[in-house]
Amino acid sequence: MGRDNIILNADFVELIYVDEEYHKNHSQLIHKHDDVLELFYIMSGSGQYTAAGRTYPVQRGSLVICNAGVMHGESPYWHNTMLSYCCVLRGLSIPGLPQNTLTDAARSPACFFIDDRETVEYILLALHHQKCQPDASPAVSHLLANALLNLVYAKLRHLSDDADIKHNEEFLQNIATWLDQHYMEPVTLEGLGRRFHISPSYLSHIFKTGTGFSPMKYLLYRRIGESQRLLMNSELPVSSISDQLGFNDSSHFCRTFKKYIGLTPSAYRRHFRGIHP
Numbered sequence: 001m002g003r004d005n006i007i008l009n010a011d012f013v014e015l016i017y018v019d020e021e022y023h024k025n026h027s028q029l030i031h032k033h034d035d036v037l038e039l040f041y042i043m044s045g046s047g048q049y050t051a052a053g054r055t056y057p058v059q060r061g062s063l064v065i066c067n068a069g070v071m072h073g074e075s076p077y078w079h080n081t082m083l084s085y086c087c088v089l090r091g092l093s094i095p096g097l098p099q100n101t102l103t104d105a106a107r108s109p110a111c112f113f114i115d116d117r118e119t120v121e122y123i124l125l126a127l128h129h130q131k132c133q134p135d136a137s138p139a140v141s142h143l144l145a146n147a148l149l150n151l152v153y154a155k156l157r158h159l160s161d162d163a164d165i166k167h168n169e170e171f172l173q174n175i176a177t178w179l180d181q182h183y184m185e186p187v188t189l190e191g192l193g194r195r196f197h198i199s200p201s202y203l204s205h206i207f208k209t210g211t212g213f214s215p216m217k218y219l220l221y222r223r224i225g226e227s228q229r230l231l232m233n234s235e236l237p238v239s240s241i242s243d244q245l246g247f248n249d250s251s252h253f254c255r256t257f258k259k260y261i262g263l264t265p266s267a268y269r270r271h272f273r274g275i276h277p
Contacts (some may be wrong), residue, residue, distance in 0.1 A: 033069075038065075039063065039089070040063070040066060040084060041062070041086075042125060043084060043124075047082040049062075049064050049072065051071065051109040051164065053123050055225045057211070057218055061212055065108070065156075068098070068100065070109055085124040085128065092149070103156060104259045112155065113210060120148070126144050143248050174209075179215065179222060183246065186244055187219055189215060189216060224261065227265065229247055230244075238250055238265045
């Protein structure tokens with residue numbers, strides 16, 4: 001990427017919060033911010049992050065960069081308390097990029113797995129502590145947020161500048177895109193290996209290194225996320241949703257759904273419609 005410095009205006013930290021109540025929120029609340037950048041980090045638990053029409057499974061160590069103006073939302077899996085930190089920034093200016101963006105449009109949103117979780121989590125905890133203090137120092141918050149931004153930006157540069165890693169990133173994106181397009185069909189790890197001309201074990205290694213999930217777990221979460229959408233927004237019978245999403249039978253679908261969401265599909269539909277009549 002070639003840009004080594006991030007130029008920040010003063011008072012750029014707009015909002016930092018921790019939401020420990022995601023286990024009570026069962027729908028994805030889609031929204032956007034036209035003039036701020038959002039860094040969304042998962043401290044614990046798992047769920048899904050939707051941005052620009054795509055759904056990304058996320059877990060501890062997942063970080064999403066959501067540029068200004070991108071539609072997005074997040075939701076936990078029912079049985080989890082998904083503890084997340086959201087750092088919202090204004091005044092970010094990087095040469096060659098629009099205001100309040102950290103990546104170009106082709107890579108937005110960017111979702112990747114953070115290796116150095118302890119450092120990121122330390123910075124976020126310190127930032128949150130600062131914002132909760134009535135006499136917090138703006139200068140300290142500025143320095144902490146600047147450290148976080150440069151750590152994330154260095155990760156982006158590393159992904160772009162290392163040819164092998166860039167190749168793996170593009171390869172991983174190709175796999176994820178293919179899974180997004182074919183998640184309703186029968187898919188096996190062996191079939192993916194044949195499709196991408198690579199051994200199944202190495203394909204799984206690349207995918208899990210980049211996302212934190214195995215390809216088959218990603219596929220499962222993708223199907224569950226789509227089933228939630230259909231249960232909330234359609235009148236399709238549970239059996240039809242099961243068939244449409246590639247489950248072997250509706251009983252298997254119901255067991256799997258309850259395992260990850262905590263309710264049967266029918267109970268989930270009733271619950272959601274009770275909240276949003």
